[in-house]
Amino acid sequence: MAYFGPSKRDESEGENVGTRLAGKTAFVTAAAQGIGHAVALAFAREGAKVWATDINAAKLATLDGTPGIxxxxxxxxxxxxxxxxxAEVGTPDILFxxxxxxxxxxxxxxxxEQWKFAFDLNVRSHFVVIRAFLPGMLANGGGSIINVASVAGSIKGIVNRFVYGTTKAAVVGLTKSIAADYVRQGIRCNALCPGTVDTPSLGDRINANADPVQARKDFIARQPMGRLAxxxxxxxxxVYLASDESAFMTGQTVIVDGGITI
Ligand SMILES: NC(=O)c1ccc[n+]([C@@H]2O[C@H](COP(=O)([O-])OP(=O)(O)OC[C@H]3O[C@@H](n4cnc5c(N)ncnc54)[C@H](O)[C@@H]3O)[C@@H](O)[C@H]2O)c1
Structure with missing residues (x-):
């Protein structure tokens, strides 16, 4: 029977090391929890040397001692x-x-205040972090930059996500602009556009509602697969965007949304 639940990789596979990113160095922001955390672990499992960074020192420390990180x-x-x-870490091949x-x-x-904070964190920080690494990537002959956008705003209007959606659309514009400017210099820049992902901050948004049980049902209801990612x-x-498997791909929005934009 076909399987429509979450992908079945589990922690028991955590020690398996692949080779899709062997020899590469990756730099990941917001790696203490959620998508950044999962991606830092996945990059390391695929053989990358990973610099995992986050503002939250305590949660980030849970990655200490992980091979490759x-x-x-x-x-x-x-x-x-x-x-x-x-300056300390040098130039990565992959920037997430x-x-x-x-x-x-x-x-x-x-x-x-919300407008300024959202643009500072969701857009300007991408500009600042990319600007810090791009000269080194150019000197090295290239690199893969992956910016986390969202389907919200950039692909589909979502209710009650005005400034968030606006910033995520800007992330797509930033991504395509970088891709166009450096396409002949080995730099690839793509945007990952998730649907609704069950991460700690989503839990916070759900729990901030008067009726968290209904709020979770509402989030699930907007996902055609009937579940969160x-x-x-x-x-x-x-990993695909980071690896040489996607070597001919740049300036794209890669939508992983469980069908929300169908
Ligand atoms: N969860 C979703 O449904 C969803 C959907 C689409 C896109 N996204 C995007 O994915 C990204 C990660 O979201 P998530 O839900 O996986 O994680 P999250 O929101 O649960 O965690 C975010 C992480 O970012 C860190 N952080 C916050 N401010 C920071 C700063 N100034 N400097 C460095 N780190 C900082 C936090 O400490 C935390 O570890 C975000 O850009 C989000 O917009 C999430």
Whole structure:
């Protein structure tokens, strides 16, 4: 019988090391939990040397001791710290820009502070982190940059996600612009657009509702497969975009959304 549940890789496979990213170095932001965490582990399982970074030192420390992973505390809103960490780690072959925050609400709900914070974290930080590594990538002859956007805003209008969707559309614009500028210099830049992924911050958004049980049902209801994604289900596309398997691919939005945009 066909299987329509979450992908079946489990922790018992965690020690298996593949070779799809062997010899490559990866830099991951927002790696302490959720998609960034799953992707940092997946990159390491595929043989990459991974720099896993996050603002949350305590949660990031859970990755310490994982084969192939080194951690550094990094607030991507702190330009000086971005430059310092970049100088320390050197030039990665793969940059996975994952930091982001979801504000709820419509245009009329959005405050100036929310607008500024959302653009600073969801868009400007990508600019700052990429700017820190791009000269080295160009000097090395190339690299793969993957920016985490979303289906929200960039692919499909989603209710009550005004500033979030606006910033994620900007991430797609940033991605395509970089891809166009550096396509002849070995730089590939693609955007990963997830649907609804069951991560700690989604749990926070659900629990912030008056009726969290109904809120979870509502999130599930907008997913045609009748369930949320696991963070692990984002790693297949991330490894593909990071690896040479996608060598002819740049400037694309890769949608992994369980059919939300059908
Ligand atoms: N979860 C979803 O349904 C979903 C869907 C589409 C896109 N996304 C995007 O995926 C990315 C990750 O989201 P998630 O839900 O997997 O994780 P999450 O929101 O649960 O965790 C985010 C991580 O980012 C870190 N972080 C926050 N501010 C930071 C900063 N200034 N500097 C460095 N790190 C910082 C946090 O400490 C945390 O570890 C975000 O860009 C989000 O917009 C998520």
């Amino acid at each position: 080194q951690t550094r505390v990094l607030d991507v809103l702190d330009d000086a710290r971005v430059a310092a960490v970049a 820009n994952c930091a982001g925050f979801v504000h709820g609400g419509t245009l009329l709900d959005c405050t100036e 696991t963070a692990d289900e984002m790693t297949g596309a991330a």
